[in-house]
Amino acid sequence: MKFRKNALACASVLALGAGVAQADPVTVGLITTLSGGGAGLGVDVRDAFELALQMAGSDAIHLVVEDDGQRPENAVQIADRMIQSEGAQILTGIIWSNLAMAVVPAVTAQDVIYVSPNAGPSALAGAGCTPNYFNAAYQNDTMHEAAGQYANTLGYQNAFIMAPNYPAGVDALTGFKRYFQGTLAGEVYTQLGQTDFAAEIAQIRASGADSIFIFEPGGMGISFMRQYAQSGVDLPIISAAFTFSQDVLPAVGDAALGVINTAEWSPDMDNEANVAFVAAFQEAYGRLPSVYAAQSFDTANLILSALAAADISDLEAFRTAMRAADFDSVRGSFRFGNNQHPIQNYYAREVVSVDGVLTNRIVGTAFEDHQDVYAADCAME
Amino acid sequence: MTAALLFEQFLNGLQFGLMLFLMSAGLTLVFGVMGLINLAHGSLFMIGAFFCAAAAGLTGNFWLGLAAGMAAAAAAGALIEVTVMRRLYTRDHLDQVLATFALILILSEGTKILFGPFPLYLDVPPLLTGTVDLGLTPYPLYRLALIVAGIGVALGLWLLIGRTRLGIRIRAGENDREMIAALGVNIRALYTVVFALGAALAGLAGALVGAVQSVQVGMGEPVLILAFVVIVIGGIGSIRGAMVGALLVGVIDTMGRFLLPQVFALFLDPSKASGAGAALASILVYLLMALILVIRPKGLFPVHA
Numbered sequence: 001m002k003f004r005k006n007a008l009a010c011a012s013v014l015a016l017g018a019g020v021a022q023a024d025p026v027t028v029g030l031i032t033t034l035s036g037g038g039a040g041l042g043v044d045v046r047d048a049f050e051l052a053l054q055m056a057g058s059d060a061i062h063l064v065v066e067d068d069g070q071r072p073e074n075a076v077q078i079a080d081r082m083i084q085s086e087g088a089q090i091l092t093g094i095i096w097s098n099l100a101m102a103v104v105p106a107v108t109a110q111d112v113i114y115v116s117p118n119a120g121p122s123a124l125a126g127a128g129c130t131p132n133y134f135n136a137a138y139q140n141d142t143m144h145e146a147a148g149q150y151a152n153t154l155g156y157q158n159a160f161i162m163a164p165n166y167p168a169g170v171d172a173l174t175g176f177k178r179y180f181q182g183t184l185a186g187e188v189y190t191q192l193g194q195t196d197f198a199a200e201i202a203q204i205r206a207s208g209a210d211s212i213f214i215f216e217p218g219g220m221g222i223s224f225m226r227q228y229a230q231s232g233v234d235l236p237i238i239s240a241a242f243t244f245s246q247d248v249l250p251a252v253g254d255a256a257l258g259v260i261n262t263a264e265w266s267p268d269m270d271n272e273a274n275v276a277f278v279a280a281f282q283e284a285y286g287r288l289p290s291v292y293a294a295q296s297f298d299t300a301n302l303i304l305s306a307l308a309a310a311d312i313s314d315l316e317a318f319r320t321a322m323r324a325a326d327f328d329s330v331r332g333s334f335r336f337g338n339n340q341h342p343i344q345n346y347y348a349r350e351v352v353s354v355d356g357v358l359t360n361r362i363v364g365t366a367f368e369d370h371q372d373v374y375a376a377d378c379a380m381e
Numbered sequence: 382m383t384a385a386l387l388f389e390q391f392l393n394g395l396q397f398g399l400m401l402f403l404m405s406a407g408l409t410l411v412f413g414v415m416g417l418i419n420l421a422h423g424s425l426f427m428i429g430a431f432f433c434a435a436a437a438g439l440t441g442n443f444w445l446g447l448a449a450g451m452a453a454a455a456a457a458g459a460l461i462e463v464t465v466m467r468r469l470y471t472r473d474h475l476d477q478v479l480a481t482f483a484l485i486l487i488l489s490e491g492t493k494i495l496f497g498p499f500p501l502y503l504d505v506p507p508l509l510t511g512t513v514d515l516g517l518t519p520y521p522l523y524r525l526a527l528i529v530a531g532i533g534v535a536l537g538l539w540l541l542i543g544r545t546r547l548g549i550r551i552r553a554g555e556n557d558r559e560m561i562a563a564l565g566v567n568i569r570a571l572y573t574v575v576f577a578l579g580a581a582l583a584g585l586a587g588a589l590v591g592a593v594q595s596v597q598v599g600m601g602e603p604v605l606i607l608a609f610v611v612i613v614i615g616g617i618g619s620i621r622g623a624m625v626g627a628l629l630v631g632v633i634d635t636m637g638r639f640l641l642p643q644v645f646a647l648f649l650d651p652s653k654a655s656g657a658g659a660a661l662a663s664i665l666v667y668l669l670m671a672l673i674l675v676i677r678p679k680g681l682f683p684v685h686a
Contacts, residue, residue, distance in 0.1 A: 035490060037599035039498035165659040173652075187651050188642065189659035193603050195594045198393035198524065199639045205518075206386040219595030222500055227593045230505060230521040232512035251500035251595060 025062040026312050028303065029082035030093035031075050031103070034067035037219055040247040041095045041292050042067070045117055047285055048293035049093070052300030055280055060307045061300075064088060070095075072102035079103045083112055089312050090115065092299055095292065097121040097140060097168050108132035111315060113322070117299040118292055120341065122171060126374035129339040132315075134322055136302050137295040138264055139341045139372035140168055143240035144175030146262035146346035146366035147213060151238050153348075153364065154260070157182040160209035160235075162200060164220060165189035172215035172240065178373070185209030190216070197224045201231045211235055217242040222251045229255035236260070241360075244351055246290035249358040256351045256358060264342070265294045265331045266349045266362045273328040288359055294330050301327040333369075339378035343371045385517040390639050391632065392515075396524050398631020399531025403586035404604055405611040405623040406538060407579025413618025413684055414554040414575050415470060418477045421461065421484035422583055422608065423601025428488065429454040429584025430591035430600060431496055434503035443506035447588050454584020455577045457488075462576035467569070485602070493598050500597040527589055534582070535624055542620060551575060555618055555684060607634075610670050616680030625681055630666050637662040 030049055033042035046065055053061055064086055068075040075094060082088040091107055092115045094100045100119035107114050108130045120139040124130075151159060159182055163169035169189060177184075185207040188200055204212060212235050216224050221243035228237075241263030244256055267278050267288055277297055281289040289297070305327035310317040323336050337343045346367040349360035408422050432453035437446030465484065469477045505523045512519040542548035550571055553561040562568045587601070594600065611630050615622025642658025649657060673681065 034498070035493065035598075037597045039493060039598065040500065043498045165656060165663070170656070184651070187655045189655050191638075191659065191663045195590070195600070195603060196393075196397055198396070199390055199635045202386055202389040202393060203639060205389070206383065219500060219597045219600065222595035222597075223593065226505075226595075227521075230510065230512075230523050230593060232519045232521065247499055248595075251502045251597075253502050253504060 025059055026090060026307060027062045027064060027082075027086055027088045029079070029086065029088035029091045030063060030065045031068050031078050031082070031091060032065070032093035033070045033095050034065075035069050038070045038095065041118075041218070041290070042093070044247055044290045044293040045093055045095065045296040048281065048289060048296040049117075049300045051277075051281060051284055052297045052304070054284075055276075056301070056304055058304055058308075060304060065093075068094070068099060070099070072099050075099045075103050076106065079107050083107070083110060089113065090303060092117055092303070093296075094119055098166075100124070104133055105130075113312075113315075113318070115299050115303060115322075117296040120372075121167070122372075122374050125339050125341050125372055126377035127379070129378035129380055131319055131340075131380065133340060134302075134336070135341040136299040137342070138344075139374060140171045141175035141178070141374075142346065142367075142370060142372050143242070143262055143264075144172045144213075144215060145179045146348075146370070147238050147240050148176040148179035149346075150260065150262055150348045150364065150366040151176075151211060151213065152179070152181050153366070154211075154236075154238070156180075156211035156236075156238070158185045158208065158210045159213050159238075160184070160186040160188075160204050160207050160211070161213040162186075162188045162190060163215040164192045164194070166192045169215060176213050176215075180213075190220070192220075194220055195223050197227050200224075201228055201233060204235065205231070205233050209235060212237045214239050214243060218248065222248050225252045225255045225259075238262075241291045241349070244349075244360065245292065246288045246359065247292065249351065249360075253358070254353070257353060259351045260348050260363070261351070261360065262346055262348055262366050263291050263360075264344050264346050265291055266347055266360050267294075268359075268361050269330065269332060271328075271330070271332045274330040274332075277330045288357065298327070298329050298331065298334065301329070337371045337375045338380050339372075339375045340380070341372055341375065343369050346370055388515075389518045389520065390635055392520060392524070392528070394632030394635035395628065396528045396531070396631070397635055398628040399528055399535070400586050400590055401604070401607055401611055401631055402531060402624055402627035403534060403582050403589075404608040405615070405627050406535075406620055407582040408605075408608050409612040409615065409618055409620065409623045410551070410575055411579045412612065414551055415466075415572055416558075417466060417469060418474050418481065419466075419579075420478060420481040420605065421488060422579070423605030424485050424488035424492075425454045425458055425580045425583040426587035426601040426604055427492060427598070428457050429587030430503070430594075430596045431492055431501060431587075432584075433588035433591055434501040434596045435496065437503055438501070443504070443592070446503070447585070450588030450591075451581050451584045454587070455581035458580020458583075459573055459577040461580075462573045466576060467572075470572075489598050498598070500595045503591045503596050505592045523593060530589060534585070538582075538620060547574070607666065610666055612680075614670050614673050614680055616682040616684060618684035619680070619682040622680055622682035622684075629669065633669055634662070634666050637665040641665070 090113045097119040116135040163172045239261045244261040306321035309321040348364040429450040433446040433450030436449035509523045611626040615626030642655045645654035645658045
């Protein structure tokens with residue numbers, strides 16, 4: 001039975017191959033989270049990637065999408081299957097750092113290219129960097145470094161800082177502290193998936209802080225902000241984009257208004273690529289794109305630009321074309337550092353309401369041409 | 382650390398415990414009366430929150446949403462009982478776990494298909510926004526209302542089980558299933574009613590908590606795990622045990638999260654202390670459960686002593 005299925009698949013692949021003889025599309029496997037609590041992020045990544053292919057009108061990519069359910073073991077299996085039975089030569093799509101760590105080293109060791117549209121764990125940016133891994137989003141620490149830097153700009157002296165107790169949460173607080181020059185009124189690790197923040201809010205109330213830095217992505221941030229709004233504590237909040245991205249803003253509601261959050265992109269950025277992207281995304285899906293969507297859109301265009309310049313069968317040439325990053329990024333300027341992570345600007349955004357829809361607007365710049373600290377440990381030139 | 386902060390944290394623990402009680406009461410009733418392990422109880426919590434958020438969004442009225450959330454959860458509970466659970470009463474507990482786990486997946490994906498993958502917005506009703514001054518500290522009015530609601534439901538449940546005909550049947554069902562069937566009580570209908578009642582309580586908890594939490598797919602599972610801890614501590618099948626267990630878990634979890642990092646800070650640097658404290662706090666309720674199981678293997682208030 002299995003043999004027959006395989007034989008059939010082979011036959012259909014052959015038939016397909018005969019049909020498009022001139023340039024076979026390269027199979028790109030998109031592994032992302034489409035079910036469970038984190039599905040909103042993955043849906044944005046998938047939708048933006050498909051939109052980019054559609055807008056480019058290119059048939060250079062054959063896209064295969066699969067749901068990892070936010071489980072590392074699923075992601076590993078899907079990656080194996082995509083490479084072995086679907087012949088994927090490029091993989092992308094993973095949202096979460098723990099899933100990326102499970103998939104990326106194994107995949108890149110097989111000379112398959114992995115392009116990250118979101119996760120940027122430090123282990124892959126420093127000594128663990130590899131020529132087959134490209135990060136088209138950010139290195140995890142940098143978003144929070146930008147928040148620390150901008151907290152100085154805003155004159156905050158005494159911050160209460162908080163993140164979930166898992167590697168990305170530790171990276172977040174480390175990143176913030178690396179640039180923040182004031183003192184800490186408190187440093188709290190919450191539980192991953194925590195839904196009730198009353199105990200932490202009571203501590204904030206008693207701490208004497210003049211500001212709060214939080215990294216609570218997804219549902220945790222929604223819960224925290226809704227409870228914070230009811231608590232009567234009224235300190236300014238600064239954060240990285242994840243906690244105040246377009247995917248969660250409608251659920252947080254007006255409690256998010258005025259919050260400063262840092263990111264390398266914002267829907268109001270006034271460059272040609274971004275204006276076209278935001279308009280097309282709204283037209284196609286009836287909602288504003290999130291930062292995850294923007295990163296995924298760039299990832300797709302980056303891959304397309306490299307495929308146009310080089311044949312992937314010559315891996316060395318293809319990697320060189322990827323490193324050139326010759327595409328119109330929705331972030332304006334975009335280039336890779338030696339560790340194949342971006343060197344880019346980081347902006348401070350404020351949550352505002354435009355025609356009744358909550359969104360982000362750029363209010364300042366935290367860093368220009370900022371590179372992650374781990375790049376120095378990467379052996380690549 | 383001040384008395385005001387301790388007092389506020391105690392109230393937080395109380396409120397968290399009472400919401401856990403709403404979840405555990407249904408779970409323990411269903412286990413006590415029908416001998417059924419229902420992993421999908423968390424999904425009923427989620428259904429309550431989603432229907433509340435959707436109805437409140439459509440009508441602009443939180444109270445209508447609350448009613449819709451409870452009704453939807455009760456209806457889903459009754460439907461599940463009639464279509465799935467009935468086939469499981471005579472089966473092994475492992476079969477029940479397998480089937481109700483499948484229900485979690487089906488209900489989660491069903492909710493996603495119905496409401497979309499993005500979290501929903503549910504606001505606190507205008508009547509209950511802001512804070513009240515409790516002398517020592519200002520406290521969110523909505524959380525205070527949750528405490529009152531939790532106590533109210535607990536009292537109502539106590540009256541229902543202690544003072545009504547339905548309550549007599551439920552207690553009889555816990556003690557001897559075959560005997561009350563032989564006495565002419567329609568045991569099938571009783572099971573459906575008990576299951577729907579438990580589901581309605583879970584839906585109520587979901588809807589109430591949904592106003593200060595993220596209403597999203599999978600929101601029920603973390604609460605479900607704690608609810609199981611609560612009923613194991615309290616004694617499986619005992620409503621009184623669920624109450625005591627829920628308050629213990631609520632207060633100890635809240636206090637642990639707040640006090641343990643401070644204890645560790647006495648001999649570690651702040652960054653390490655908050656990490657170590659948070660790690661220990663997250664397992665504190667499970668340590669409590671293990672300790673109680675060592676001392677009283679059937680929980681604090683065993684039903685079948």
